[in-house]
Structure formats: structure tokens, C-alpha cells
Amino acid sequence: MLPHLQKSISHTPATIMLRVLMISCAILLLSLLPAPTESTNYQFDDGGGSAAESSSSDAVYIVYMGAANPDNFAAKETVLNSLLERRETDVLRRYSHGLSGFAAYLSATEAQSIAACPGVVSVFRSSNLKLHTTRSWDFLQELQSESDAVPPSSCRSNKQPDSSNVVIGIFDSGIWPESESFRLQGTNPSVPRGWNGTCMAGRNFNITACNGKIIGARYYTNISDTPRDLDGHGTHVASTAAGVAVGKASYYDGLAAGTARGGSESARIAVYKVCQRRDCPAWLLLGAFDDAIAEGVDVISLSLGSDDSGDFLRDPLALGAFHAVEHGIAVVCAGGNSGPRPSTISNDAPWIVTVGASTVDRAFRSNILLGGGQGEWIGLAGLISRSPIYPLTDGRSAKKGNVSFSAARSCEPNSLSKEKMEGKIVICDVKDGGFEYDYDDQLREVFSKGGLGVIVVKNISKRVTESLWDIPITAVGSREAAQLMAYIKATRKPLATILPTVVVGNYTPAPEVAFFSSRGRSNNSAHIIKPDITAPGVNILAAWTGDDDLDKPKGRPQSSFYLDSGTSMSCPHVTGVAADIKALNPSFTPSAIKSAIMTTGTNNLGSRITTHTGEEASPYDLGAGELNPMGSLNPGLVYETDVTHHLLFMCYYGYDTNTVSWISKVARSSNFSCPPDSRSDLISNLNFPSISVGLTGANRTRTVPRVLTNVAGNGNWTYKAVVEFGGAARSSNHKLCFALT
Numbered sequence: 001m002l003p004h005l006q007k008s009i010s011h012t013p014a015t016i017m018l019r020v021l022m023i024s025c026a027i028l029l030l031s032l033l034p035a036p037t038e039s040t041n042y043q044f045d046d047g048g049g050s051a052a053e054s055s056s057s058d059a060v061y062i063v064y065m066g067a068a069n070p071d072n073f074a075a076k077e078t079v080l081n082s083l084l085e086r087r088e089t090d091v092l093r094r095y096s097h098g099l100s101g102f103a104a105y106l107s108a109t110e111a112q113s114i115a116a117c118p119g120v121v122s123v124f125r126s127s128n129l130k131l132h133t134t135r136s137w138d139f140l141q142e143l144q145s146e147s148d149a150v151p152p153s154s155c156r157s158n159k160q161p162d163s164s165n166v167v168i169g170i171f172d173s174g175i176w177p178e179s180e181s182f183r184l185q186g187t188n189p190s191v192p193r194g195w196n197g198t199c200m201a202g203r204n205f206n207i208t209a210c211n212g213k214i215i216g217a218r219y220y221t222n223i224s225d226t227p228r229d230l231d232g233h234g235t236h237v238a239s240t241a242a243g244v245a246v247g248k249a250s251y252y253d254g255l256a257a258g259t260a261r262g263g264s265e266s267a268r269i270a271v272y273k274v275c276q277r278r279d280c281p282a283w284l285l286l287g288a289f290d291d292a293i294a295e296g297v298d299v300i301s302l303s304l305g306s307d308d309s310g311d312f313l314r315d316p317l318a319l320g321a322f323h324a325v326e327h328g329i330a331v332v333c334a335g336g337n338s339g340p341r342p343s344t345i346s347n348d349a350p351w352i353v354t355v356g357a358s359t360v361d362r363a364f365r366s367n368i369l370l371g372g373g374q375g376e377w378i379g380l381a382g383l384i385s386r387s388p389i390y391p392l393t394d395g396r397s398a399k400k401g402n403v404s405f406s407a408a409r410s411c412e413p414n415s416l417s418k419e420k421m422e423g424k425i426v427i428c429d430v431k432d433g434g435f436e437y438d439y440d441d442q443l444r445e446v447f448s449k450g451g452l453g454v455i456v457v458k459n460i461s462k463r464v465t466e467s468l469w470d471i472p473i474t475a476v477g478s479r480e481a482a483q484l485m486a487y488i489k490a491t492r493k494p495l496a497t498i499l500p501t502v503v504v505g506n507y508t509p510a511p512e513v514a515f516f517s518s519r520g521r522s523n524n525s526a527h528i529i530k531p532d533i534t535a536p537g538v539n540i541l542a543a544w545t546g547d548d549d550l551d552k553p554k555g556r557p558q559s560s561f562y563l564d565s566g567t568s569m570s571c572p573h574v575t576g577v578a579a580d581i582k583a584l585n586p587s588f589t590p591s592a593i594k595s596a597i598m599t600t601g602t603n604n605l606g607s608r609i610t611t612h613t614g615e616e617a618s619p620y621d622l623g624a625g626e627l628n629p630m631g632s633l634n635p636g637l638v639y640e641t642d643v644t645h646h647l648l649f650m651c652y653y654g655y656d657t658n659t660v661s662w663i664s665k666v667a668r669s670s671n672f673s674c675p676p677d678s679r680s681d682l683i684s685n686l687n688f689p690s691i692s693v694g695l696t697g698a699n700r701t702r703t704v705p706r707v708l709t710n711v712a713g714n715g716n717w718t719y720k721a722v723v724e725f726g727g728a729a730r731s732s733n734h735k736l737c738f739a740l741t
Helices: 020-032 068-087 108-114 133-148 233-242 284-296 316-326 405-409 440-448 459-463 478-490 567-584 588-601 643-653 657-664 665-669 680-685 729-733
Strands: 043-045 060-067 089-097 098-108 122-125 126-133 167-172 216-217 246-249 259-260 270-271 279-281 300-301 331-336 353-358 362-369 388-394 427-431 453-459 473-475 493-499 504-505 533-536 540-543 559-564 638-639 708-710
Touching: 043 665, 060 068, 060 108, 060 284, 060 657, 068 098, 089 284, 098 108, 098 284, 098 316, 098 331, 108 122, 108 427, 126 284, 126 331, 167 216, 167 233, 167 284, 167 567, 216 284, 233 270, 233 540, 233 559, 233 567, 259 540, 270 284, 279 284, 284 316, 300 316, 316 331, 331 567, 353 388, 353 567, 353 588, 362 473, 388 478, 427 440, 427 478, 427 493, 440 453, 453 478, 453 493, 493 638, 533 567, 567 588, 588 638, 643 657, 643 665, 643 680, 657 665
Parallel strands: 043 122, 167 270, 167 300, 216 270, 300 331, 331 353, 353 533, 388 427, 427 453, 453 473
Antiparallel strands: 060 098, 060 122, 089 098, 126 279, 246 259, 362 493, 362 504, 388 493, 540 559, 638 708
16 A cells, blocks of 8 residues: 655745846836746745856756747747846856746845746756666577566567667767777768758867767866867767677676677767766756757656655656657656665656666676685786785784774775784775775775775675776675684684686576666656566666776777676666657557557566565566567557646646646647646546555545557457556555456
């Protein structure tokens, strides 16, 4: 049973208008547009998110004014003209294609007063969103043959469709165009019909980099001067979604060797560089949505998000995604890396495809020899001897002076004694650190004091490889660490050695929900289930920047490929599949694409998919199951929603008719009104591909309608209705009855 959630919307009263700007806004707009009613929900947020500062009192605010239509345009220009008269350079971006509004330097007083103007839906401070940081595609294809969620045999195909007319917009840190993954191979170099994008030249980036595979490249001068990826994240994401096949790809020394390829090899790539140094300003993100809508992308991939899953009217990604979907563009987002705690999922708007992360059947192991033991890490350099001849100690035993035992145990900076650890392998217990814990300081401490090698105790994150180290290093969990400590205590002169990393194939269990993958329930509504789907996101090999001095061994050339983990890596797997679905079914709406992905997800491969603890995963862990690339191309039936369903969601969520009419061009043109009965539990009645129902009080019966659309074509098909209970309903005495009409 799911708890009843009552969503309340805060109302901020208008403040006294102190500046000419605010007086002008109030007077002029009232003459152009209907005055706001008493029920108008205007929103102002002065959240302390990091924002660029132009002075000690001003920060970047986003003034969101809904859809791009004539009424909104008039309201926007009136507010803007008043602002431009005062200081023209403070307006950073105007939104005018898919959405309406602007970003500007404002004081908190100005921002709050603008929030009271007619036509302004919300005003919020621009925060920085964060990036959610080979074998995977073959693994998914093998799962399909074991799955009970595949289409009829006459519909099945193991051949990728021609997706050369589909454009994927990658919102990330840019691209490294020289990577083999982005070469033009068997694709018409002319751009698809309807593409209206641009290729911006920048520092070390010529327009010839847009070679027909890459057909668009934008950067935003406020954060960068080039579309080139200097981080690696954007290149990794783009090649996972749409990279061409590259044979004999591997990490250093042949690790993870094989053919690296993207999900939709023939799809085109349009790059929108919205992130620099892994920070992604919210106001630039909205600008990229505005550009992508105007330029004609078909699918948008966002491996980024915010840990603060707040109200939708102050969530730039949710707002941008809504307008993209309203224009027929599917939006796929990473669900975040804040698991395994519940209710940590981000990007949870129902119009978004939200992706969790899972493992594949491949692991990396760096063995410890002391008569036994093993660990998992990418450590390219083993110790010189393959025999256990090096002294072994732990951080506590090597502590310096009056340093605390806890600091020494974790090998914190300035905690270890050079005399006690020089020439030894050291065990550093950092198991309390999470997925994004930075071990660099601990490792530097060991090697600066003369340590020969490191064994890191990582606990649940052991299966996730860390950044490359060209030094002897490995990782173990708590159980293995206890064995090592017992060996040290029982042995007068404990000895060990660490061997170079090797690949372990057919690793089980797989798939398994990655421990870091953010979990539901949604903090915004208990009546939607998130994530929607799960895809490989652990130790994924994909293309990388050619200019990364931090993650390469000394004296060796940069590897063209990199192993990375996170929902950032699982998201482009789903993006590539979405592009192929669009190519094979050009008339599919974003909701049909989402439904095809979800209803063909797999979770019955002889045994149920589990979490990192071995427990059976619930829908709040993995959504509808593991991604099924080929099955999703022919779903048979789809749950379709249109913009009206999303408008009803907003009504049931708590927004009034006036607010909704500003947000959506469809609502304004169709005179949409919220129903008199707009209770939040009615969200369960919307035609989403999953159902979450809260049963409270004496009423223990609920009717939830769904409408399915046949997309299998001509022929007679037989479908069997099957229900998967999740959450509390799995262990309770619930019953479900179908009434088919």
C-alpha cells in the first residue's frame, strides 16, 4: 500500500515595488493582459543554489513564463524592456522557441517583484545541476533470448533499423569529434530533412568536425569557448547512445576488449555543451532546450540532474523537458547516483523517461596473494614480484603520533608514519565513503610516505571500478578485509603482493541493480513510479576525450576508451533505443516511445533481478525492469498519453487552471480548464505505463482505467494481462481484477 501524499503549493505575497522596473511591469502588463485572479499561483524561490554573481547583491535568476505563444511573448517583452532600460548587459538569455522567459542578473527584491507580474509562472535562482556520472549491448541482447517479454517471433529482428533520419541531442560536456566512434560510416553525409541546427566553430574545433555523423555542435560562451569535450563525460555518453562500431576497443592493457558500439549506430548527433567541469548552470540548460526544440532534434539525452527534486515549476530540467515533449521530442534522463537510500530519485516528472543503473556480467579483479584473497579495482601496475614477499600492514598500525585511529584507519592526509609504512602494502578502510567518494587524498598519503601498494576497503561499492591508477592497488569488501586483518594479527611477518587487473566474464548475479542507482518513491508524487526503466551503468567502456592527463598512466598515451559508472552511463543506453524506436515507428509520440521501452522491460530470467543486497528488486529500484533493446522495437501495445494527460497531472498535482494555461500552448489554445475534482490521487487514473495506487481509510477498492493502443499492425494477436505488485503491495493481501472493454 502506498501512502497518501498531499501536495501543497506555497503562495508568496507580492512585495512593495521599490524600483521603476517593478512599477513599470505592474502597470504596463495590466493593460495588456488579464489581471491574475486570486487563485493564481505565482512562485518565487530564492534558494541558495550556486549562481554566478555580477555584484554582491545580484545573482542569476530564471524568469519562467510558460509556453512560447503571442500572449506570453507580449508579457515577456514588457518585463524585459523595463529591465533593459536599467542595465542591458544583465540579461543573459531570452527563451522564445519552445518556452518563454529569460535569465538575468537580479536582486532578490527584483526577482520577488517580477514573480508577481501577470504572465510570470515562476522565478527561481539558477542552480548548478551535476553530471550523473562494450559489453553492455551484447549483454542486453543475450538477455532478450531468455526474456519472457519479447514480441511475437514474426515481429522480431536482430538488425538495427536505419536511424540516419533521427537526431539525438546530447546535453553534456561537449564531444571529442576525432574519436573513431563518431566517424561517418555508411551514412549519407547530408543532414536529415527538417534539421535546422548549426555547427559552431570554437577553440580547437572547426566546423569540419560536423562530419555528417555529428551534425550539430553548440557551446555557450558564458561557460566555454568550444564544443570540444575537455572532461570526457559528454564523449562517453554520446558514443554509448549513437557511436559506430569500433573493433578491438579496450581500456589500457586490453581490459574490457571487444567491439565498442552505440545503441543507435546510424543516428545523428547534435551536441549542446551545457556543462563545464561537471557543473551545468540551470539557465543554460533551459537555453539548450529552447535551441534543440527550434533546431529539430528527435530525442534528447541528459545524463545530469539535481539532488534537490523540488516543485516542477522551479525545476529547469522538468520545465524544459515538458516543452520538448509538447513539441514531440522524447526526453531521456539519468535518475541519479544517490542510492540505495529510498526517495532519492531525480528527474521524476512523468513526461520524462527516468533511467536507473544495473550491472553487466563482467567484473574486474586485482588479486591479492598472501596464500589467498582477491579484490576489484583497475590497477594496471602489479608489484614486481608475483609472490607474496612485501610486508602488509593497516592504517591503524601505521598511524603517526597522536593522530586519531579513525583518521589513520582511513589513511587520511597527514595521518600515517613514514617509518611505519615505507616499503609496505597498506590497508585503508574507507568503506563509509559513498559512490562518489574521492579516494585521491588517501592514496597520495600512502605513496607519499613510501607505501608500495594499497588495499582499499570499499564495502558495497566494490564492484564499481574507480579512476585508473598506474600503481599497485585493489579493493575489497568488509568480509575480505576481516580475513586480511585476521591474517595480519595471526602472522609474525605478514606478507602479500597485488597482481595487475584481469577481466572476469560470466560474473553473477547479473543484471543487478547498482547500489548507487537512485531509488523511488518520487518526492513529488506517490502516484507515479520512478525510475521507469533500468539499463547497464557499471563499468561501461565508451569513447573518451583525447586530452585527459588526470586518468592516464605516467609516460603512456591517452586511451581512446574509458570505463565509467553511473546513471550517466545507463541513460544513453535508453536514448539509443529510443532513437531506434523513433526510426522504425516515425509516428510514435514520446509517450509511445516511453511505453514501448517500459512494457518490454525484462525481470524474469529464471530468477528475479536483485539489488546489491541480494533482495528482490522492487519497481522503486528498477522501474519496469531491464532494458530490452530489440523487444522495445515491437511492443505490440502501447499506453499513449498526450499533452492533456500532462495538463491533468499538473491539475491533480496542485496547480490551478490559470497557471497551467500559461505553461502549455495546448492548454491556452484549447481553453483547457482543470476539473472541479482535482484530487492528487486521480494521478493514478492517467494513462501511464505503470500504476501506483494509494488505498487509505475505509475505501479499500479502487478502479483505475487504462487504454491500450495496438501498434502491432495487421493480424490476430493474443495478449495476456499480468500484474507485477511492488512496494508494500507485494507482501500484502491485495487482489486485482481486470475488466477488459
